[in-house]
Amino acid sequence: MSACTTVEMGSAIYRSAPLLQTPMEQVIRDVAPDCIFSDMFFTWIVDFSEELNIPRLLFYPNNFLYHSISHSLRVYASHANVKSEFESFVVPDLPDKITMKRSQVSHLFISKTRMGDLMERVR
Known part of the structure; x- marks a missing residue:
């Protein structure tokens, strides 16, 4: 992934993982x-390790x-309650007050995408 120079190249790598x-x-x-130690993007390993x-x-x-903020965004969707990309909101259910703008929230939490679907399988 570190050698990818475009988003398309990175996407191609993610899409090719199931071919393995x-x-x-x-x-x-x-x-x-x-035991199997697998990368997060080989989601099929879950069922395979259970089969074996x-x-x-x-x-x-x-x-x-990252995991704490991601979990809060999935559970509470507080970014959905702001009116613009640049309005701030508090990320709930964390020990300290963390504010973000909707423009800082990954597209994985805002719209349904192929990468979003993959990340849901990873979770």
């Missing part, structure tokens, strides 16, 4: 591991503050 499912499943079956009855650990490299 069949060959990766075969490698995993051949190796017969005791082995635990799965998820690599999801975002920090705790």
Whole structure:
């Protein structure tokens, strides 16, 4: 991802991840591991690890503050109550007061997108 120079290149990588499912499943079956450690974008690993009855650990490299704010935006949708992109709102249910503008909220929380669907599967 660090070598991507456009949004389209990054999107192509995310869209191509499912193409690895069949060959990766075969490698995993051949190796017969005791546990699977997978990247967050290989969402199919959840069902596959259950099928094999082995635990799965998820690599999801975002920090705790990001997860806390994301959770609050999903649960309370406080960004939906402001009238403009530049009006501030308080992110609820956090130990400290954090204000944001709707323009700072990722499109993943505002509109239904292909990337939004993928992130919902990751969650």
